């Protein structure tokens with residue numbers, strides 16, 4: 001064997017590998033709905049089976065593919081399953097899988113523009129297109145692809161710190177008396193607190209804005225909190241409104257938040273990681289009214305737009321924000337594009353060497369078209385309404401007020417079901433393998449079952465099947481014999 005044959009394999013072996021790869025993917029997709037949604041958990045057995053492989057001399061590729069496909073098939077929550085009602089993890093589009101394979105094979109480097117001009121320009125195009133769809137003027141729309149919503153939110157915290165505190169990039173807050181504060185509700189994604197701590201302002205800097213009874217940010221309370229924090233010596237710099245909260249799909253009042261941000265000189269970031277897809281359909285667009293006033297937006301293509309994992313986007317209407325936040329000078333990066341009108345991705349991103357994240361979105365969009373994506377979005381809204389009606393019809397108490405396709409619900413009991421009861425119901429449904437749902441805590445801590453229409457293939461019979469599994473869990477839990 002030559003080193004090349006060790007890694008690239010011979011022509012004949014490669015032909016067999018590709019055939020097996022395609023057959024495995026096709027077989028998985030055709031059969032995934034017939035099996036369990038969630039695996040039986042067995043950490044010890046798994047570790048043993050992995051450690052038992054003899055990797056000293058290498059194994060036949062066919063054996064390795066077989067081992068991995070078996071492992072993934074049996075030990076994974078299948079987001080491609082049509083009864084996965086989960087945490088926004090999508091069933092991947094076919095063109096998204098094609099794109100990820102092409103990206104792996106061509107391996108474009110998205111650090112310096114001159115290394116991968118095609119990749120860089122495809123991403124720049126998508127950033128303009130999506131920025132425009134969110135309502136930014138095309139000539140001002142800027143942004144960058146990220147690993148996901150967490151990185152995009154982190155980017156927003158950095159960009160807003162750099163914008164509001166000119167010394168931040170150079171000195172951080174070393175030797176400064178400034179105590180920066182940022183604002184979000186209890187329902188906002190926890191990646192914001194993580195970002196605050198990574199940025200060195202500490203997660204106590206994230207101030208919790210009260211919500212109304214429907215769990216939306218109370219904009220008047222935001223105004224009051226900002227004022228009282230100022231009096232207490234804090235320096236407010238950022239407010240984050242969520243457009244589709246992770247637990248309950250709540251959309252904060254974006255226009256009211258924009259107004260408070262304007263009055264107070266705050267950067268307004270809209271976290272639309274999942275819910276942002278609503279802007280792609282004329283029917284649901286109005287739900288996100290005001291998002292165009294956000295200084296920046298987080299949007300994840302790997303949620304509602306159903307591309308394989310690892311595709312977030314940070315968008316902003318301040319074309320200079322990213323360069324100011326991440327621009328660097330160094331001698332070793334290629335200068336082949338000097339003098340051309342281009343942007344080096346590494347100077348606009350937290351990442352340096354970077355994968356061509358945008359291709360899976362580009363290829364999926366290019367085949368589905370904007371109209372296809374609008375149909376996907378409309379269809380999932382429709383199934384969300386069916387789900388709400390079916391659950392309500394079977395006597396579940398729907399606890400979240402949203403038009404987005406996600407339901408938070410609990411048995412109709414007085415007093416309300418405890419966390420333990422909800423966890424037991426969720427566990428029973430997941431253990432049955434028939435559907436995947438989760439526990440969520442709303443506002444002050446009310447426990448509920450969370451089910452989101454996450455898969456474009458989910459249809460009315462799947463929702464009936466979910467309701468059947470839930471009803472059985474409820475009956476079993478209610479029967480004294482079961483305890």
Ligand SMILES: *Cc1c(COP(=O)(O)O)cnc(C)c1O
Pocket residue numbers: 088147148149150151153189191242244245246271272273274300312
């Ligand atoms: C999922 C989600 C995130 C985090 O995104 P990742 O892609 O998991 O990094 C942030 N905000 C909201 C509202 C989300 O739903």
